[in-house]
Amino acid sequence: MLHMGHMLNNTIQDVLIRKARMEGKEACWVPGTDHASIATEAKVVAMLKERGIEKKDISREEFLKYAHEWKDKYGGIILDQLQKLGASCDWDRTRFTMEPSLYEAVIDTFVRLYNKGQIYRGVRMVNWDPLGKTALSDEEVIEKEIMAKLYYIQYAVSNQRSAVGESIAESQKPKADSHLTIATTRPETIMADSAICVNPNDERYQHLIGKTVLIPLLNREIPVIADEYVTMDFGTGCLKVTPAHDLNDYELGIKHKLPVIDILDDNGFLNEKAVLYVGQDRFAARRNIVKDLEESGHLVKMEEYKSIVKTSERTGAVIEPKLSLQWFLKMDEISKPALENVMNDNIKLYPSKFKNTYRSWMENVHDWCISRQLWWGQQIPAFYLQDGTVIVAKTKREALRKAQHDLLLFALTEEDLTQDPDVLDTWFSSWLWPISVFDGIQNPENEDISYYYPTNDLVTGPDILFFWVARMIIAGYEWRGELPFKNVYLTGIVRDKQGRKMSKSLGNSPDPLELIEKFGADGVRSGLLFSAPAGNDLLYDDKLIEQGRNFCNKIWNAYRFSQQLTVSSEQSSASNALAIQWFNSRINQTISEIQDHFSKFRISDALLSLYNLVWDDFCSKYLEIIKPAYEQPIDKATYDATIEIFEKLMCLLHPYMPFITEEIWQSLGTRKEGESICRTEFPKGGAVNAELLASFDAMFELVSKIREIRNAKQLSPKLALPLSIKTDNRNRYENIESIITKLANTETINYVSDKVDNALSFVVKSDEFFIILEGEIDVEAELETAQKDLDYLLGFKKSTEAKLANERFVANAKPELVEKERQKLADAEAKIKALEEMILRLKK
């Protein structure tokens, strides 16, 4: 099941791919799924349980059969949802990480890296899920903040190094300054303690360094050591060191050569090494030891403490850091090119702020634990002889041959070889994705990979920047000596209203299919994009999608309008011709805007530009201007131009809203069989008539002023108002009189050379306008608003003049900027003059 984060992610990919396709590029988008080993295995185990089957009772082969069944049933759902969203993938190329060819690629990779000495097997500290009984990657671990208890436990100091066999009863008696207190959230692990550690600069404990203390209840002696790792002001400043059950302690243990005492078994129960509470669950043991410590007087106090526990994403169990034998990939050498080529921008991250995160990760990279104690996944191609010798080979047969040749064990048969039961981390197949989908691992010279690799854009969430993106880059350089993609677009994380990440496990994501049902796929796509700039999280709300749906609705209504027009043979009016010119200029202006946005991966900004163009300029302005009178036909030239504009708008919007644009585009003209808007050419920009745009802006300002007066005076929109214009430049308005009349519902337009009595007046640019109204004019109120305007302009003039008088501004600022300032000043001065005249007249 997909959630909103996937919806956003795939919408962005689809926008990019559709636009690229329309620009004539060989746009290839390979859809596919990974096998999500731990998640799927958990689901399959649950499914089997429902059928009364336990995993341990069936063979690996039987289990895998069930898993494949499960995948066949549910794996397609994701692809189906993507199709509903309108994702225009190359569906014939659909790949799956567990299909034979990709499986083989993973095995190949493992063997080759092993032979290069990059993969090794060793005992390390891993995240252990005691319920799932497997190691987990950090990615599969969820941190939860909880209120825990911090227990203060007293350890007695033994005064001297006790000789073997000496009675400990003696030294156990607490003396005044002969004990120390540690703070821990995990008292049940004291039986695994190897030392107590204090900060060497901590004056309180100087005298204890080098001595030994006794673990309470158990009475085992452990040394007191010093290391700057210990924070002096946390707890008591004394840290119990438990190398087997804490990563930091483990590293501290290695540094100070401390023994590792692992007291937990794979299920999270205490084993014999614990001596006490053997056979108890770790949490039961905690309760019991707290009770016993309290009774024996070792528990000094308990404190509430906000702490973080790591839990398994799948099973919910509290993770146990555990030492275990696992397979690892050495990361230090192999990851170098991946760091370098992101830092030098050969691979660009959008937004670039993630470069910092990326760098700090890659500079502190740990070896990658790639083995999982599961069945669903690529089984590790390592084979063991009875004496434990490891042979890594693609198949058992090859391993046998290797044993016979290299180890001269000619009597060996396949029965003597046991394959490692573990599988590989899912990311160990995902990291090959850009190569393996084109079969580039086994067949590095094939036509597809040579053509498509390296790819262009990767779109993904920042939460898997390291787990997936970085590793794909590593794999790219390792196998092809080249980057896997040029741009990485990192989407924001979609969160719910409470700011929680939307996820499968929380179940806080709305069902995408229901949303698509309710708001339409185009509505969901555009709605999500309206507020999703790269890299910024977005708080999901149905309101966002509503905006997208409303936009679709608006477009559809404009389409309906265009369909009910009847065409006449009469000549086009001058004003319509002008409006067409104006709007084409606006389109061209917007095209260059969105191309600029796209070049910087500002997908949302590009959509917003189009939204404004379509809603405000096309629907509210252009269509209103060319709209014929009631039940009147429209002239053919205007009609044709309007349809052409409409088609162009559909093409511009198509990457964002594939469904509605296709539907409208199909019906706006006669199309050939199989023709589709997604194969049309993305509109190219053209000349922008800046003067025309400016004069239309002035006209719209005038229209707004008249409407404002109408609203303020509570006049009906149906009441036509008489307008008088006092201007030196009459032809500025004569061409557009009919537009003004239509938009502002003016009755007559007169040109005057003097004041008009008993009229409301206002100034636009340098011209004065009058509207004669019934009844008295409130001169005081008029004066007040005019004065306010004037004050503002005078202030503006003053600061602009100051700016221009400043030699350093004129010298340092760009010349076109200075020119603009001069122009602004001139405009302001003209308007000031008109306003001053108006105020003078009002005062008379």
Added chain:
RNA sequence: GGUUUAAUAGCUCAGUUGGUUCAGAGCACCUGCCUUACAAGCAGGGGGUCCAAGGUUCGAAUCCUUGUUAGACCA
């Protein structure tokens, strides 16, 4: 604790190289409209100390320093 990102309208957020009359959008709110494609709409309107204090600059929401607050990553 280390690293890092952020703080702009009631809410969610844009604001690109410091320079447009730059302080914006959507939602919410207020007023008036069932106007001929659209009430999921139309026409208007109110609303801001751009977190705080310093600094750099001819010029700062934008750059620098410090502080406050919140988040993320790592440990």
